Amino acid sequence: MTNRANNPALGQILTGLPIRPGGHTDCTNCHQTVREGDPVGIYAHWGAEHGDWHITDVYCVDCRPRDFGLKRTRILGVPETLAHGRLAVMSDNHTQDAKLVAHSVTLRATSPANEGAHGHTITDD
Numbered sequence: 719m720t721n722r723a724n725n726p727a728l729g730q731i732l733t734g735l736p737i738r739p740g741g742h743t744d745c746t747n748c749h750q751t752v753r754e755g756d757p758v759g760i761y762a763h764w765g766a767e768h769g770d771w772h773i774t775d776v777y778c779v780d781c782r783p784r785d786f787g788l789k790r791t792r793i794l795g796v797p798e799t800l801a802h803g804r805l806a807v808m809s810d811n812h813t814q815d816a817k818l819v820a821h822s823v824t825l826r827a828t829s830p831a832n833e834g835a836h837g838h839t840i841t842d843d
């Protein structure tokens with residue numbers, strides 16, 4: 719079976735995926751403001767209805783989970799991933815809209831839909 723956690727394509731998908739409009743957001747856990755350049759953790763799940771990934775949670779460097787153990791609002795039955803990365807701002811010169819994205823994304827854990835609460839955890843240290 720394939721280990722989606724090591725799928726470089728998923729890291730590429732998460733890179734550049736819009737997180738929030740504007741230039742900053744709040745940590746899901748402690749509500750501290752995180753902004754461009756900050757290291758963060760991101761949680762994303764697969765939205766089958768639209769056929770794409772959605773980043774629903776952003777964590778500051780102090781709160782970012784290393785695996786699904788601390789994540790209490792998991793959605794069972796859909797593929798999910800936790801990743802670490804840095805925030806960047808992408809702006810559209812045409813519309814003048816700015817949006818937060820993640821870059822330098824490294825996957826920490828993924829959970830295919832058919833594995834329920836038991837996801838893969840990547841241990842690199």
Ligand SMILES: [Zn+2]
Nearest residue numbers: 745748778781
């Ligand atoms: Zn936090």
